[in-house]
Amino acid sequence: MDRLGSHADDNLRFIRATMERAGSFTAVPGWGGVVMGSTALGAAGVSVGAKTPEEWLGVWLAEACLALAIGVLATARKARRTQTELFSGPARRFLLTLTPPLGAGALLTLALERAGLFGLLPGIWLLLYGTAVVTGGAMSVRPVLVMGSLFMLLGAAALSSPASWGTAYLAAGFGGLQIAFGVVIARRYGG
């Protein structure tokens, strides 16, 4: 290939790389976050009526699966719309940093459930979800980073509050924060 050709090739690579890097900024779906927040508020409402801690946990585990499904779908949709591949550089990095804290949260849930320490769950969940969002959001837009930090703060507060406030903290975090930041992200970063 001559100089002209390699120059053109180089430029194509540059455009592609720039678009991929820019794509990471909006890997997080805004409206998806709003839907996730709404289902969390619903879960909070249902879980208040739970008769046993196990029932309460069941509601929140179902909500976690639902939210995960919504998150994955919304991210895929947004990636397709902005023409960024879901398994290309930025999206993969985002997923890789998001997964370890969430995995740790799942394992801790199992351990705490066995020990019967249900009261600690809301704080742990908020804290680790916040950690996941902060680490994942390190290469994303500022609102994501702020949202993650607020989740962590809320988790810390929940851990030092009476266990009976747990559901309220979950509603405030997974419901309130998620919806508020979902709207901000959707408005400013295209959906």
Added chain:
Amino acid sequence: MKLNQKTGTRNRELRRIAPKRVPRALPELDRLIHERMRLGIVSALAANETLAFNELKSLLRSTDGNLSVHARKLEDAGYVVCTKSFEGRMPKTAYRLTAEGRRALERYLGHLEAVLQHARGR
């Protein structure tokens, strides 16, 4: 003092983007988006509906002066629009690609493809 420093940076950047940096190899290309920084701005905006000045700056690893000079050129050509607003008390500048800008990028990509095909064909 702060202002002087800023102006200094801007002037240095202006010198840095002097015409000699534009390669002469591809005369038929749209020079406006052929330049690296401007191509970067247009590409980044093609993947995002809007990007704030600071996001573009970190994405393209640019300086304030360099980015604003190039963004202004694209704005003058009607390839991007710039909106200024306030977020609380902080001024916020955001950029968006226009339909004309998107067409220019598509034309440019078409040119690159043609050049590549020509190069491979030989």
